[in-house]
Amino acid sequence: MLSFICKRTLAAILLTFVVTSFVFLALYLVPGDPAAMLLSVGDVTPPAQAVEALRIELGLDKPILLQYFTFLGDALQGDLGHSFFNRTPVLDTILLRLPRTLELMLAATVISLAVGIPAGLAAALRQGKALDRFLSLLASVAISVPIFVIGTAMIYFFAQKLHLVPAGGFVRFSQDPIRHLLLLLMPALALSVGFSATIFRMTRTTVATVLTMDWVRTARAKGISERLLMRRHVVRNALGPVATIVGLEMGGMLGGSVLIEYVFNWPGLGSYLITAIENRDYPQVRGTVLVVATMFIFLNLLIDLLYAVLDPRVRY
Template sequence: MLAFIFRRMAAAVAMILVIATIIFSLLIIVPGDPAELLLSTGGGSATPEAIANLRATMDLDQPVMTQYVHFIADTAQFNFGTSIVDKSSIAAVIALRLPRTIEIIVAGTVLALLIAIPAGTAAGLRAGGKFDIAASAINALLTSVPGFVLGTLFIYFLAQLLGWLPAGGYVPLASNPLQHLQMLILPALTVGLHLATIVFRMTRTSVLEMRGHDWVRTAVAKGLRRKQVVRRHILYNALGPIITVVGLQLGILLGSTVLVEFIYNWPGLSGLLVSAVEQRDYPTVRAIILTVAAIFIGINLVIDILTSLLDPRVRLQ
């Protein structure tokens, strides 16, 4: 088991290094002077002094290999430099914004699992029945509705029409826990329902597949209670694909919550990325992409370990 974990960790570090190298190379292969391109906005031109200062700040006046070594060393120490726009510490801004995005994703994931796994299990056990048809129809409807449309509907009905929840905004948890949780519900619900549609389909398919295996028929023939058969022999063995798809979706959600954060005016990492792209703040964009990639790779590492615990055959691959 330890050898398997070390192999996966080494592969994860190698992948992060490759991604960091690709991101570093993008600035090098851009035609023209990157500093001049970053500073020239709105058709204007930057002064030679400003260009020289930015080149020195970004180590662009150094040889390429020296730039690369400095970049890798700084990245390993979580030193992403300062923003071109406001000179703030990029690492500090990411540390402030990232937990807000993760909070939405975690809350939405918990909600999705609480809804989708029981519903998908029930639908898979009663394939072709009334519940399966109704749940699959609702799932198809939710799948066809984009997240920003769903968020807009929630704001109109739950916030404006009924007044049950705030329409958006953000209050730190330490300042007002109750108001913070109230503002979290709608973003988490928007993210959670979209994820629930994917988890439902995977759970239903996995449960339906597990029902036909020999060990399930043997367990039924031995006279085990239905709950034991479902829990120990069907759902347990179906968890592998479910965990895999949830982990992949968590990584995707890190970069795809931008519309949710925009709709609900939630100051998370995705909103910061859009703002940095608009302002051509390349160091901030580079740092955010690296952070999201590292988290995505870390999630996949955790998935591999969990999957190997559920199915020891994975360790032999």
């Protein structure tokens, strides 16, 4: 088990390094000069001397490899640089916004698991029946509809037409707990729709497969109750692939949260990243991508370790 953990951890560290390096180098292929954008006012082109002076001040005149190794050295010391536009420390802004994105993802994950796993179990136990067909159709629709369409439709019906919840925004939990949860509810639900459908389909498939195993028939023949069989044996064997898909889908949820945060005006890392890309703010983009990639990679590391606990065969 220790060897398995070490190998997975080293692979995660290497992958984080590769992703960070790729994003750093890819930024320089994006058209647009941050220095020129900072000095531009309307359609007026800034003087070339002023642009060059600002490039020197921001360190953009140095060779790209030197900038890259400087970034790596600073990042290892916990310094992600300062924003080109407002000169605030990038790490401070990320630490302010990261809990909001994590809160949104956690709420969406809890909703998805609470809906997807029971629905998948119910469908697997009633294969081919009306409930199974209805839930499968519902899951197909949920996966097919784009997340921004779901968010916009929820705002239209629940906020504008029915006036049940606010359309969007953010207040701190310490200021107004009830309003904070109301503002969190719709983006979390919108983010969980496709996730719930994916968990449902994986749970249904794996449970249905396990139920066809010979050892399940043997257990039933020995007189084990159906509830005990499902709880101790079938569900445990079926949750390994479900745990894996949860880790992968949470990476997709990070991408989906960018759109959801924008639609519902939720001030998390997603909206911060969009603004940084629009402004060609390299330190903000690099810092945000580094944090998000690290979260995703090590989340999948934890899922791999959980999978090894659920299914000891994976360790070998």
